[in-house]
Amino acid sequence: MPPSPSGGLTIGDLADRTGLAVSAIRFYETHGILHPLRNAGGHRRYGRADIRRLSFVMIAQSMGFGLSDIAGYMVDLPAHRAPSKADWTRISDDFRKKIDARIAHLQNLRDRLDGCIGCGCLSLETCALHNPADEAAKGGAGPRALRTG
Amino acid sequence: MPPSPSGGLTIGDLADRTGLAVSAIRFYETHGILHPLRNAGGHRRYGRADIRRLSFVMIAQSMGFGLSDIAGYMVDLPAHRAPSKADWTRISDDFRKKIDARIAHLQNLRDRLDGCIGCGCLSLETCALHNPADEAAKGGAGPRALRTG
DNA sequence: CTAATTTCTCAAGTTCACTTTAGATCAAGA
DNA sequence: TCTTGATCTAAAGTGAACTTGAGAAATTAG
Known part of the structure; x- marks a missing residue:
């Protein structure tokens, strides 16, 4: 199986390579994450760099990023080429910050959880396990899921 | 402001104490997380333990749990009393496992991210940064957000 | 060439965690 | 008492991230 006769990968090829559903790949396109070319018959044709983009x-x-955040990063990446080292470094620096913050949040949670059990107080409100001053509690409709931390 | 004339807290009191929206508290009730009593006029009356339940x-x-998971834990907690130390220990043991797993996942991610930048390969597919054998990629419709890890 | 497979578009459905709206009723302060 | 303000119910809307379905056109295998 050569990488598809002429041009690039079909959407099915890309799905196989990435493990994503075909429908998901199309969906991502509507969100500005991919910009495939079209062949004569109107079918999408992808390049090798698109595998990387989807891995990304x-x-x-x-790591907890939403699609719109991701699309934002994508804008900074070259559309049809592999990202340069500079591109990648800039983005991954940002990533690392978010990951570190997230890890810190969870460790904090775990440590305070230990403390609570140790002292047996069980009073979550006074136990400082739950810090309301967190960056939660802001947002409109829609799932709150794990944007926090 | 006494804790409300007779009986317990109103839904508004509870909202103030927890920082949650009134609508959210009602919503949680429909999901079996709270079981308030009603006064003569049909208004909900909450007990002090409900603050704890909501903090929980x-x-x-x-930590990344969905409401249905949480409702599951709630079933094991006494409905209108504070949880016993045994209750809490059992649940928090479970929590700790999940937190640890989550932290491990993120640290793994961060370490591999470093490696990728260090070697400059940028090839996310071959870089082992992305491990497709993860527990992702299974599920029907609905948000995938961070159930992973 | 034909049959089977893939892809196409577009609309609508799904899950989660809520919020918003509407109209009615209850409670509390002046 | 009257008038705000809080609460009530029920239904519909929201946003994220996709999936599913229908019908048509393109591609590929035999």
């Missing part, structure tokens, strides 16, 4: 998406998602 | 919900959410 998946990693960023598992 | 907020903490668990910030």
Whole structure:
């Protein structure tokens, strides 16, 4: 199986390479994450760099970024080429900050959880386990899920 | 401002104490997380333990649990009393495992991110940064957000 | 060439965690 | 008492991230 006759990868190829559903790949396109070319028949044709872009998406998602954030990073990446080292360094610096913050939040939570059990107070409100001054509690409709921290 | 004339807290009191919206508190009730009593006029009356229950919900959410998971834990807690030390220990043991797993996932991610930048390969696919064998990629419709890890 | 597979578009459905709206009722302060 | 303000219910809307379905056109295997 050569990488598809002429031109690049089909959407199915890309799905196979990335493990994503075809529908998801199309969906990402509507959100400005991919910009495939079209062949004579109107079918999407992807380049090798698009595998990387989708890997990037998946990693960023598992780090807690939403698609719109990710699309924002994507704008800074070259559309059809592999990212330069500078591109990548800039983005990954940002990533590292977010990851570190997230880890710190969880460790904090775990440590305070230990303290609570140790002292047996069980009073979550006074136990400082729950810090209302967190960056939560701001946002409109929609899921709040883990934007926090 | 006494804790409300007779009986317990109103839904507004509870909202003030927890920082949650009134609508959210009602919503949680429909999901079996709270079971308030009603006064003569049909208004909800909450007890002091419900503040704790909601704190619990907020903490668990910030750890990545969904409401249905949380409701599951809630079933094991006494409905209108404060949880016993045994109750809490059992639950928090579970929590700790999840938190640790989450932290490990993120640290792993961060370390591999470093490696990728160090070697300059940028090839996320071959860089092992992205491990497709993760527990992701399974699920029907709905948000995938951070269930991973 | 034909049949089977893939892809196309567009609209609508799904889950989660809520919020918003509307109209009615209850409670509390002046 | 009257008039705000809080609460009530029920239904519909929101945003994120996709999936599913329908019908049509393109591609590929045999």
